[in-house]
Amino acid sequence: MKNLILSIVLLFNLVAFSQTPNKIFDEANNLYKNGKYNKAIELYLSIEKQGVASDDLYFNLGNCYYKLNKVAPSIYYYEKALKLNPVHEDANSNLAFAKRMTIDVIEELPKTFFQRFSANIIQKLPFDTWAIIAVIASFLVTMMFLLYYFSLGTRKKFLFFNGSILAAFIMVVSTFFAFNNYKTVQKNRTAIIYKQKVEIKNAPTKISEEVFELHEGTKVIILDELDDWKKIKIADGKIGWMPSTGLKEI
Incomplete structure (x- = not known):
């Protein structure tokens, strides 16, 4: 009780x-x-x-x-x-x-065909969604093959065989997209500049030379970190170091 x-x-x-x-x-x-x-x-x-x-x-x-x-x-x-x-x-x-409220005007570097394909197709869905599609497709492959194996008519066999090939193709592609998307997410650590103005240095020290400056709202990619400094890259390809306190990782 x-x-x-x-x-x-x-x-x-x-x-x-x-x-x-x-x-x-x-x-x-x-x-x-x-x-x-x-x-x-x-x-x-x-x-x-x-x-x-x-x-x-x-x-x-x-x-x-x-x-x-x-x-x-x-x-x-x-x-x-x-x-x-x-x-x-x-x-x-x-x-x-x-x-539109940001100050920095940054022109993006031209993207390769695969980068455009990844942004417009692969990255349009989260990696776990692609993984779910792959699992469903693998289930369909099994079902189609069993229907092909046990069916008697030639027309049905032809239909189920082609259906299993199509499902297998979708499974392979969606699996590739899932892994590619996951690696992209893990590799591309992005952050937003939170301070009104940040000086970007050529080395992770206060006395190092300033190479450019950024303002709040600008999106950056984190390449590396050392102590309280982060190495960042912006859309036009410029790279530099800045204090970790000046940004917030997404």
């Missing part, structure tokens, strides 16, 4: 805890609708501190910061939303508006 009561209490607590983020999210949404952006941010951030990762949560945070004209945080959270869901149309659209 005692164990039963403890189990019921534990289950109740788990259910209550799972509902809390949703209730807080709804309350934050109402605050946002009423223009109380700072209070909405506090609630959204409290959800994030619970370990909840959601593209809608990050998107709403980006909207709040955008309404308050806070460049770096708005871009940071739009980018986080897109990292979870690359096809989030509203996040893509609002990110374009937020970037």
